């Protein structure tokens with residue numbers, strides 16, 4: 001079922017995701033660029049489903065909004081959108097300092113949770129920050145060929161996460177739900193690790209895939225220590241998900 005999607009921040013990642021969402025059949029409004037020409041170009045590239053508007057127009061009647069601005073612009077763009085309550089707000093924005101040298105939120109909170117606190121009753125989902133924008137068209141073009149790359153996401157609303165999982169699939173990824181919104185505390189630094197690999201000298205057209213092997217520990221001389229380490233990790237994961245509830 002096609003969604004109406006507002007793009008808040010039509011730069012490197014917002015522009016490309018908007019184009020891909022439109023090509024996948026969704027109705028997309030590009031907004032929040034300092035250049036009207038740029039927005040028009042994006043809408044043309046998106047085809048018949050691409051439109052241009054103000055942030056308020058992008059938000060009005062939208063089923064879902066993509067927030068793709070620098071962290072320092074979040075308050076400004078939110079101010080320009082009308083009421084967002086009960087909407088789904090998909091954020092790929094990372095809580096970076098103005099010079100992008102470090103995260104300004106982490107450990108005990110995440111950018112996604114801080115965002116959710118700014119827009120009460122809005123259903124915030126964190127996704128797409130873990131891949132570089134450069135890979136999006138490639139993943140979309142190859143979406144029907146072979147095993148898709150994974151993409152982790154999280155959020156508190158099941159309904160909002162279902163919409164986001166649909167979009168993740170439409171782009172060509174396999175959605176991996178890692179839990180409630182507080183799991184963005186894990187997603188956000190992971191995004192920086194992926195970026196470091198992506199921009200580390202080779203092509204940034206990089207995505208990732210998780211490989212799960214059997215749970216049985218291998219019968220080797222390290223069996224006891226490996227069992228202990230599996231137990232420790234399981235217990236850490238269980239305590240993380242317990243404290244998330």
Ligand SMILES: NC(=O)c1ccc[n+]([C@@H]2O[C@H](COP(=O)([O-])OP(=O)(O)OC[C@H]3O[C@@H](n4cnc5c(N)ncnc54)[C@H](OP(=O)(O)O)[C@@H]3O)[C@@H](O)[C@H]2O)c1
Nearest residue numbers: 009010011012013033034035068069070093094129132133
């Ligand atoms: N790029 C990636 O691969 C990537 C990957 C993961 C996460 N992210 C996150 O996604 C968010 C967006 O990143 P991006 O790389 O797409 O950034 P970007 O290219 O700079 O895009 C930001 C958008 O905000 C717009 N904007 C409007 N008013 C602005 C103002 N006064 N000052 C600055 N920008 C203004 C920009 O306008 P203009 O069009 O006029 O520049 C642009 O369209 C960031 O939080 C980033 O951490 C990006």
